[in-house]
Amino acid sequence: xxxxxxxxxxxxxxxxxxxxxxxxxxxxxxxxxxxxxxxxxxxxxxxxxxxxxxxxxxxxxxxxxxxxxxxxxxxxxxxxxxxxxxxxxxxxxxxxxxxxxxxxxxxxxxxxxxxxxx
Numbered sequence: 002x003x004x005x006x007x008x009x010x011x012x013x014x015x016x017x018x019x020x021x022x023x024x025x026x027x028x029x030x031x032x033x034x035x036x037x038x039x040x041x042x043x044x045x046x047x048x049x050x051x052x053x054x055x056x057x058x059x060x061x062x063x064x065x066x067x068x069x070x071x072x073x074x075x076x077x078x079x080x081x082x083x084x085x086x087x088x089x090x091x092x093x094x095x096x097x098x099x100x101x102x103x104x105x106x107x108x109x110x111x112x113x114x115x116x117x118x119x
Contacts, residue, residue, distance in 0.1 A: 011098060028089055028093070029092065033097065041056070054080070062079065077115060078115040085115070
C-alpha cells in the first residue's frame with residue numbers, strides 16, 4: 002500500500018512537471034513538503050540552476066512557534082523577496098505530486114503576497 006502511494010505521488014509529479022516544462026519561458030517554483038517542514042525553490046530549467054530557495058528551517062523562520070500552515074505562508078513570502086531581488090517576477094507553480102491545498106496553497110498565497118506572479 003505504501004509503495005503504491007509513493008509511486009502515485011511520483012507519477013503525479015511527473016505529469017505536472019511535463020506540462021510545466023513546455024512553458025520554458027518562466028522559471029519554475031518547485032515545492033517539497035515533508036511531514037514537519039516545507040521547502041521551495043525557484044529553478045531556471047534552461048540553465049539548470051536554482052535562482053532562489055527558502056524553507057522553514059532558515060534562522061528567522063525556525064525561531065517562530067506557529068502552525069505549519071503559517072510557516073508555509075512565511076516561506077512563500079521570503080522566497081518571493083529573494084526572487085524579486087534577483088529580478089524574477091513571473092514563475093510557473095510546480096506543486097509536485099501534492100494536492101493544491103493546505104500548506105501548498107499557503108505557500109503559493111505567500112509567494113503571491115510577496116510579489117511573484119503565476
